[in-house]
Amino acid sequence: MRLSKHFIPTIKENPSEAQIVSHRLMLRSGMIRQSSAGIYIWLPTGLRVMNKIADIVREEQNRAGAIELLMPTIQPAELWQQSGRYDAYGKEMLRITDRHEREMLYGPTNEEMITDLFKNSIKSYKDLPLNLYHIQWKFRDEVRPRFGIMRGREFLMKDNYSFDLDFEGAKESYNKMYVAYLRTFARLGLIAIPVRADAGAIGGDLSHEFQILADTGESTLYYDKEIESFDLDDLTGDIDDETVSKLQSYYAMEEEKHDAENCPVAPENLKTAKGIEVGHIFYFGTKYSESMGAKVAGPDGNEVTVEMGSYGIGVSRLVGALIEANHDENGIIWPESVAPYKVGIINLRFKDENCTAACDALYEKMQNLGIEVLYDDRDAGAGAKFADMDLIGLPWQVVVGPKGLDKGVYELKNRRTGERVELSEEDLLEKLG
RNA sequence: CGGAAUGUAGCGCAGCAUGGUAGCGCGCUUCACUGGGGGUGAAGAGGUCGCAGGUUCAAAUCCUGUCAUUCCGACCA
Structure with missing residues (x-):
């Protein structure tokens, strides 16, 4: 592409509203423009980068056996009333009323819709396991959007949902995603630290956050330095359970949950760094399948409530996170895998x-x-x-x-x-x- | 949601205290000279001073309201 015919409006001076480096550089290099608080226009080069990230995410999802579909951004309130989250979600959910006075919402996530889709389509254990994903715009009406696209209200997320017959199956699905995430971030040139996490509003028992290291990260991490020496090439091809358990056994905690007194890692092997959350995976069992009635016939003919998990990668956030991790005083330094041009x-x-x-x-x-x-x-x-x-x-x-x-x-x-x-x-x- | 600021040209800002009809730098346009790290000169274009009321002969400036944006905290892909 000829620059003279392209649309890359660069800015020489730092925009006053941009406090962190990725926000400044995205504005200055002509990747984004703000539309309103936490909502951005993606300009051509910004979009190219985001699309390349999405492609890598997609390839790794497909490799892990997930199947792509696309759900709508606008959802009916009834689904959320069924799961009980319509009231629980609070003001962060953008609520809309259509011309027929029907209550709708701009989806902040898709557990309800996918569970509804599943229960209307799948009746037999023979169709399991099933793992469905999409890459779609989400809206969360954050109280305080900030850091440019890093904490926007509108953001592009890859989210998927696994359905299994039992805990063992669900655990396997979870581990597949765990590995897929490590592979995805590795391909983006990022060291992603899997950190054990609370399940938060999504609910559930087993959960990991994937944090990439950057000085401007929002959370402080403590982790076993052995994690960094793990060879991701080991994760190509078939998933090795041993590999997964080894990875999951490494210590990695957020500051709030880190207990220096009882930490299993020797001080000389413990590293601390700032992290940016770019992915989050959950196993939550029957939380939604129970409330929404997602059941299949098991091998013995009896109905079984399916076991579920959900998995998210902040695709648009990754654009900013990559810049946080790859820049100098002159500007951005793109890894080849996602550079807008080589x-x-x-x-x-x-x-x-x-x-x-x-x-x-x-x-x-x-x-x-x-x-x-x-x-x-x-x-x-x-x-x-x-x-x-x-x-x-x-x-x-x-x-x-x-x-x-x-x-x-x-x-x-x-x-x-x-x-x-x-x-x-x-x-x-x-x-x- | 608590606390604090800020809205003046595309961007960064001054002007406001003490009201008199808007300015600087960068960018942009044209021309000339330049040409290996944002070069030089000349001539230009561009602003309902966030919005709405009010006070006044007169409001960017004073008063009231409102909207927007940002920052600090609590919460989150």
Whole structure:
């Protein structure tokens, strides 16, 4: 894409309302604009990143055997009255009345709807286990939205729901998601610490939060440093129960629940860091299947109330979390897996025919090779182009100017390390292709 | 929901105490010169001063109300 024809409105100065680095950089690099408190417009590059994250989440869900569908954002109040959460959920739920005076709501989560769908569709244990997911906009009317998209009111979430015949099955479904989550975050280049958690408003017995480490995190974690050395390559292919129990046996607690006196981890092996919650998984048994009557015929012909779990990943929050974990004073540093483009071409001499011709040709070759490239073809100063490209944070920059062209080389800069190498066109395309 | 601020050009801000009809920097437009880290000069465009009332000859400025946004705390993907 040519930058001159793109829509990436960058800002030179820090917007006053943005307090944390990811919010500032998302506004400055032209990824988002605020519409109202906690509600954002996703601009082209922001959307590209979010879509790439969603794709990785989707691939890992599919790999784990979950099946994608899409439920509506607007739900009828009756479902929530059945589960008893309509009154319990409080003001955080955005309530709407339609033209027929029917009570509706903008869904903050989907346990009720999926359970209703399940009970109307599945009648036999033979159809279990079943794990359904969707990636969909949620709305929670937070009292105090803040930190840009990190705590917005409207957010994109992957949520899924597992249905099993018994606890053993449910536990297996839970563990599959546990592994899928670790894999998902690893692919995003994030260290995700699974932290034992309370089930909160969702309710239930077994629950883990996935926290990624970042200085600006909202919670303080204490964890066994062994977690960091765990090799995620072990988690490809079939799920090994031993691996899961080993992972789950590691100590990891939020500050409030951490007891220094009785901590099983020796002080020298205990690490503390700030974390951002990007995922949360729950096993909650029959909490919803019971109240909403989700039963199947078991092998003996008798009805069994199904065992359920639910699992969420904050897809839009991950965009901010990734920036919190990947930035420097000049801007964002995208991991390749989610970068809006892999490489940026900087044309230093717009008015130099040779230089522009070289850039145009290189741009076309990259496009033909399927390399995602953002070409800064604007008539702007070199400094402005460098600054914008660093701000936007593409992993690679190709700097094209008379110096290199005279030598017959292109300069390739690594955004993360700042390392610059001079390469022939062939080597350059080879390296990026 | 308790506490505290702030709303003036796209962004960042000044002006308000002591009322006299709006200004600075960046950005934007045009032209020229520049050209390897936000360059220089010249000429421009852009504002119902959040909104509604009130006081006054006169309100960005004083008063009342209202809306919005942000920050600190308690709560949450």
